[in-house]
Amino acid sequence: MPMDHAQLSQGESLLLTSGFVDAHIHPDKTTWGADWLSRPPAHTLSDLIGNDLKAQLSFQDAVEDRAYSLMRQAVLNGTMAMRAHVDVGTQIGLQNIHGVRAAAERLAPLLDVQIVAFPQFGLLSNPGTLELLEAALAEGADLVGGIDPVSVDGDLHGHLDAVFGLANKHGRDLDIHLHDAGPEGLAQVRAIAQRTLAEGLQGRVTIGHAFAVCDPAQPELGATLDAMAEAGMWMATCALGADPVPALDLMESHGVRVALGSDGVRDSWSPFGTGSMLDRAHLLGYRTGALTDEELERCFRMATAAGAELVGSAAVNGFSGHGSDDRLEFAANSIPELVVDRPAPLRIVRSGRTVSLPA
Template identity: 80%
Template sequence: MTGPALKISSRGEPPYGRGLMITPGFVDVHIHPDKTTWGSGWMSRVPAQTLTDIIGNDLRAQLAFQDSVEDRAYALMSHAVLNGTMAMRAHVDVGPQIGLRNMHGVRAAAERLAPFLQVQVVAFPQFGLLSNPGTLDLMEASLAEGADLVGGIDPESVDGDLHGHLDAVYALANKHGRDVDIHLHDVGADGLAQLSVIAERTVAEGMQGRVTIGHGFALCDASHPDLGSTLDAMAEAGIWMATCALGADPVPDLDLFEKHGVKVALGSDGVRDAWSPFGTGSMMDRAHLLGYRTGASTDAELERCFRLATSAGAELIGSAEVKNFSGPESVDRLEFAANSIPELVVDRSAPLRVVRGGRAVALQA
């Protein structure tokens, strides 16, 4: 195993004077640490036109990595800790092409960071659940070995079987007592129709409040006539939306989501992987990008972006350290040189200190 370890610093408390802002920690609700090249050499990306092309590029890149999953994941996750992330939901690929090695690697990295970082692992069928023979058995095995959530991906465009895909996902969730987190990249009427079925199925299974949709690009077209009814169905089912404010990908109308009662939280998605050369693992950066992409300008809009990266994420994944934040006396907190939350989001400020259990986190040589 390589990479620096983390430790608790013994430095004393700084004075709480003007210009020192104390905030809760960040929560990254959608990240793929098994795919990252963080801490490794540069990877040149191959152009891709379709989701199938991108997934194929991703698999080839993963099979060619020289550094272990654990080392790469640890490099990224420890960097996230030092930038204020206290909890994350990690989507980890499962499939016969790679077996369970990604889950084992991310779990090993998470164990090394256990004093500093809460990690939920999603068993994610990136290469297809039903359309990739052998994946369903490996999903079962990953859950038996401790994966925290059941993942899904584009039931129609990747698996070609909406109801069959959902049957498998919800059956696994019910059998193992797990929540569900489904990537949905499909857009337009087809994407909204899938979301409506997912909402209906969630209510039928009695899983209200236990399902998350990642990306949900179909929900980002405010002109679509069925958007309002789809959002209402999601709100009734208590389905969360995890958005990542990626590149040219669509972003949700946050006012509209609030109007319809759909909860939103923020994540990084891929960080310097085969999908994109961008990403830093910093949720402050991600809050800034969400504000920029959604045209945030008022203090309230910028504060909302920060909230989606902190307390909203903590509500989704159950991070007590972030949920229980109560101000400067909190033993788990971030300290910034700033005068306001909007200033933090615009400046993309790095924390002066990340405090866990009342003591500052620092790199150990």
């Protein structure tokens, strides 16, 4: 467990931990630091995507400024690395990629940022987006993203041909949003696993949300999880609102690795979110019914070590205790207590220096 502790005065314990990793966040969509956004009702994924586009086109604050506000908040809550999904499409071009990359550069070296070029508004179903996705890889994006090959794009194999083709051509990893549930969603997961093995991308493909694998009642779930494990695929879950969450014991028993993220924070999709991965670990524990110390520690691990393995964060992976140059310091007696109480860090240390950011 990535922790160490020493005694404070008056019997209070100082708990030292590694930093957090946000494995799935959308900083380009946020309204953090901007005016309040009133959200219209949304009953389907199509509604949510449509509302999102309208909101983005109406924002008065630049992508860089909004993204920086949220990413700064994440740093001050102890996040040291994140995987940022950033919209690319004919409706907005590459402006979001440029804005988030600029915000990330303002926070270097305090925050390591991977950017996923994400076709939120469709890939094949939104002609011109595939070319923009490829252009994004040359202009600030690190990974190739995908979204619901069936329900959004209407072409499972065509979508996979496109995203795996880009990943292979440019030597990039893949991270695919998959909201589809039930047997159809599981079939898409298995198809992605098969393609991952066929393309030699084991360990380099992540599925975000993967609601289909969160339903233990599905007859094909076990076979699907085994296929994911064989392909070394990751799942990123966010424990947000009413969205399904995975049965963590089941994921572990099948060898599927799970990391934790924030998803959207104060954007058109949701008014909630704090930019704190400790809050998110708390929510994951609450949503999955964590009771034991081991279960609470697992939630913390998914917000730290698991995410660090996914994104390759040396700062978080390198934590070794009291002498670590990259660490968080909390007033807490244990990791389970930390996850339940969610205190702000007393101190954040990067490269041996206390982190301080101007307002």
